[in-house]
Amino acid sequence: PLACRHAGKASGGPCRTVLSGCAIIVRGQPRGGPPPERQINLSNIRTGALARRAPQSQPDQKDTPDEPYAFQAREFLRKMLIGKEVCFTVEVKTVLGREYGMVYLGRDTTGENIAESLVKEGLANVRREGIRGNNPDQVRLCDLEDQAKASKKGMWAEGGATNTVRDLKYSIDNPRNFVDSLHQKPVNGMTHTHTHVRAVSLFSYWSLLKCPTFKREMDGTETPEPFAAEAKFFTESRLLQRDVQIILESCPNQVILGTILHPNGNITELLLKEGFARCVDWSMAVYTQGAEKLRAAEKSAKERKVRIWKDYVAPTANLDQKDRQFVAKVMQVVNADAIVVKLNSGEYKTIHLSSIRPPRIEGEVNVTVDYIRAATTASETSSVPAFAERTCATVSIGGINIAEALVSKGLATVIRYRQDDDQRSSHYDELLAAEARAIKNGKGLHSKKEVPIHRVADISGETQKAKQFLPFLQRAGRSEAVVEYVFSGSRLKLYMPKETCLITFLLAGIECPRGSRNIPGNTQVAEPFSDEAMAFTKELVLQREVEVEVESMDKAGNFIGWLHIEGVNLSVALVENALSKVHFTAERSSYYKTLASGEEAARLRKEKIWANYEEKPVEEVVHVSEEKERTANYRAVYVTEITDAMHFYTQDVETGTQLENLMETMRSEIASQPPVEGSYAARRGDYCIAKFADGEWYRARVEKVESPAKVHVFYIDYGNREVVPSTRLAVIPPAFSTRTLAAQATEYAFAYIQVPQDEDVRAEVVDNLVRDIQNTQCLLNVEYSGASCPHVTLQFADSKDDVGLNLVKEGMVMVEVRKEKHLQKMVTEYLNGQDSAKSARLNIWRYGDFRDDDADEFGYKLKK
Known part of the structure; x- marks a missing residue:
């Protein structure tokens, strides 16, 4: 009573799925999207039911095993029909919409009858209760079943049914050990769904892709993301129920990651190339089949702006080719991820290495700009930049990627991006792989050993220390040094590696143009060619290994002497290039003749500082400043801290009430909404709040981060310092920042x-x-x-x-x-x-x- 006879025309299409030994899904023709599908159940026959896993939401239910020959019947049809054209006629259609009929291999009814093939192999029973004697097709099914019984085929074999039931396992006790035992060894399997893969008793996830998905709503309905249905159809039409091989790549968090291999091609690469997917960064480092091919496929889709990349704009789209890739000379290494280079045009440019973060080369390098990070402001209402615009690039020298070399030695880490953030290194996968090797080998930052401490004494401006140090440098003759900083054409900061100290060094024998500087109550204007002299010195010696001869020191603790780089005396070079004059103190030096001849030649050429020498002789003008009287303007302060160096910190009494009110309000707010312990990541220079020994919160500034357990902070309103764990720190509420009330502790000396x-x-x-x-x-x-x-x-x-x-x-x-x-x-x-x-x-x-x-x-x- 629930069914009716329905004699329809023959229809056909490719077989999409074999659900069981007697049910298949046939796909229609695609028109503007994924094609329609129809489930056809073979009439007049019955096969065993496949195993079913009990719903995890119903723990009292048990798994249902295979019925005998159920899996063999399904496999028989799968190997025969998947991906091939079939023809079917519908004989019966139930009121619930289920269709029963005959299925033939090929485009018409002259092909092989599928039901007959199953019965002939002993993989299906004939439903004799519905057989009509006048139907030749049904009579033939009965004859074929009798022949299978006589031949003892399939289910009619003696005592063979128990060997046809699979021993299925739906979980693995130790997935990590399982993956390690089969790492990079192909595992035979068969794909069952678009997202998950079952290989024998194994479930794993595609490790490299992120495709558009179907989002499940609160009411249980599924809403497809753009191109989700198309991506599903693309994969199903090529892989569903096909024999494949799976490479087990990794097992993070007990989830198995794998890569599907198919004889007709790499489906991963095809999905990327057609714009149906994007690469997943975090798993690319474990991919063993050539990550560069996947990135190239994704890049091709981006350039063609297909499907999910239809609105894609490249990070360097607004740059000319000459601005994207160029050769430059390294002038300064600012820090581990930033360098200053000089272009052929003479312009200086700061370049940041793409996609790496350092812990807080001489010659020409090749620069490929990957993206430009726009400048950001401190807040929406402020125009003051928090970070200036950054040009981020891949820098290589001699075929070596500098960023990759840093990461491989454990001297930098790779930045993790949002999946839709395309501003990253063009060699991002190599960086991830280098970091994985560094972690595995315990290099640098990833080492479990105690971090070595490199102590450097800075004696710049320390007159007493400089006096003690002077005799050693004078007796040493030429000493090795590295130029750390260039203040002006003739004033530098040097690192002395043998003595592990920093000194301020003044070039002897010359008088270099002075740059602009701020002095109390006034600003000193730069002398002509002071910037050119500083640029000359920077280009020649900045961050280079040099030799110095120390002759004396001034009353401020600065050393005076001669600096040599690759046989060039810097004092002489400045004079010869008309960027400095000879000072009378050079007369007693062995370099005086060279200096005098160089100055004479520059004067005759009338270059730079000598350009107007004849027309306007330089006259020395002595400026006599009027001496002012000492002013005694005492104000009331409160002394809060005295340091070991005899400096002290004070608060102005006038603003004391403001500070008390701010602290009271801040602590009240913190008490009502306590910060989450351990949620604050301290960074040097950040303002925060810190819990002092008395259990109260105070405003502070991070001065140094040794580890999460050792953070050096300075209490900005009181002047004392402390080393605390990061668990005692929290983000400072905006209403109590230094914009509301400036830091109240001011440092003074007697x-x-x-x-x-x-x-x-x-x-x-x-x-x-x-x-x-x-x-x-x-x-x-x-x-x-x-x-x-x-x-x-x-x-x-x-x-x-x-x-x-x-x-x-x-x-x-x-x-x-x-x-x-x-x-x-x-x-x-x-x-x-x-x-x-x-x-x-x-x-x-x-x-x-x-x-x-x-x-x-x-x-x-x-x-x-």
């Missing part, structure tokens, strides 16, 4: 006194200061500028006594004699205090035969 170089003496002075002024209110007056902070005098709020002068009078410190005329009254007062301490032989003056030159030489390590 005026008119010398900081003791002896650690024990200095520690005793610091202890006295901590006892007398820390966490107390004082009066402060700025006396003069210093190298790192202003130098001030400090008075006790109640007695108005000078704190620094008291230290001098107690014989705790020595006086620093200043030359400025307007400061002489204060200097005299301090010197009188020092004389009284000497007379009383207090503290450092307790030894009677002490000499001032000894103090200058050794700094408080006094003779008895």
Whole structure:
């Protein structure tokens, strides 16, 4: 009663799927999209049911095994029909829409009858209850079944049915070991669905692609993403129920990743080439069949803008070919991922290595621009750039990719991108593979060994240290050095590898044009050709290995001497190129004749600084600045911290109420919405909030990150420092940033006194200061500028006594004699205090035969 006879015309199409031994799906002709499909069930016969896995949502249900010969019948049809044209006639159609009929191999009904072939091989039963004696086709089925029984074929064989039931397993106890045992060995299998692959008892995922998918909505319906149906049809028409081989690539997080191999081609490559898929970056590193082919296929689809790439715009689409690829000379290595190069036009350009991140070459290099990272601003309302525009490129020299070399040695890591972010290195897969090797071999950043500490002492501007160091450099003659920085044409910072220290070095024998600089209350304008002189020095020596001869040092602790690079004296080179004049101090040097002849030749050529020599002789003008009077403008401050170097931090009393209100509001907000512990990733220079030992949160700045357990922070409102784990740090709420209220702790140093170089003496002075002024209110007056902070005098709020002068009078410190005329009254007062301490032989003056030159030489390590 649920079915009716339906004698229809013969129809046909390719066989898409064999569902069982007696049911197939036939595909129609595609018209503007995936074609329609029809399920045809073979009439008059019955085959065994295939195994079914119990729904995981119903744990009380059990898996259903194969019925005898069910799988063999399905395999018989699959090998016979998949991908081939079949013809069918529908005999019966149920009210539920299920169609039963006859299926023939080929384009018409003259082909092989599929039902008869199954019965003949003993793989199907005939439904005799529905047989009509006047139907010759049905009678023939009964005859063929009798013949199969007589021949004991298939299910009619004696005692053979139990061997036809598969022992299926739907999960693997240890997938990782399973993959390792078969790594890169082809596994025979058969594809069942578009997304998943079943190989014998194995499930695995395509490891390299991301295709458009069907999204399941809350109501259970599926919504296809653009081109999802087309991609599904593309894959099914080539792979579904085909015999394939699978390469097991990896097993992250207990999920098996594999690659499907087919005799007619690589479906992965075809999907990419036709624009149906994109490469998955994180798994490309484990691909063993040639990742470059996949990237090339994806690139071809992008260039043709097919399917998912129809709106694709290349990162370098707006660049001319000459801007995309060029040869340049390396001028400076800024850091591990950035270099400054000089183009043939003379222009300087900063290049960042694509797709790598370093931990915070001389000759020509080949540069291929991969993308330009646009400048970003600090916030939507700010026009101040947080990061300038970056030109990111692949840089190679001698056929070696610099970025890949860094990554392979564990000196940089590869950046992970969003799947739709195409701004990446053109050799991204090689970078991923190099990183995988570095991780496996424990190189550099990936090593489990303790990170070696490279200690470098910076004695630039440290007069006392420089004095101690000077005799060694003078006796050494020529010393090896590396130019770390060029301040001007004749002023450089050098790294001395043998002594592991940094020094400031001034070129001897020349007078180089001075660049612009800021001085207190004014800006010094650059002299002509100062920029050209600095550029000349940079191009010749920056970050190069050089040799230096140290002759002397100035009162600021800067060394003076001669610098040589590959036989060229830099002082002579500057003079010969009309970028410097000979200084009278060169007369006693062995290089004077060379300098004088070079200057004469440049003067005759009338180049650069000598261009107007005859027309307008240089006249030396002495500028006499009017001496100003010392101003005493004391203001109330609160001393919050005193450092081991005798510097101290203060807060202005006037803004103290603002800080208290801000801290109270901030802590209240944090208490209502506590930060997630461990969610903050500290980076050097970032402002954050840190939980102090008292359990309260304070504003801070990250100064150094050794590890997540050791982060150096500076409390910006109080001046103290601490090493804390990152779990005690959090993002600073925007309402309490330094834009709302500037950092309140200001650093100062004592005026008119010398900081003791002896650690024990200095520690005793610091202890006295901590006892007398820390966490107390004082009066402060700025006396003069210093190298790192202003130098001030400090008075006790109640007695108005000078704190620094008291230290001098107690014989705790020595006086620093200043030359400025307007400061002489204060200097005299301090010197009188020092004389009284000497007379009383207090503290450092307790030894009677002490000499001032000894103090200058050794700094408080006094003779008895």
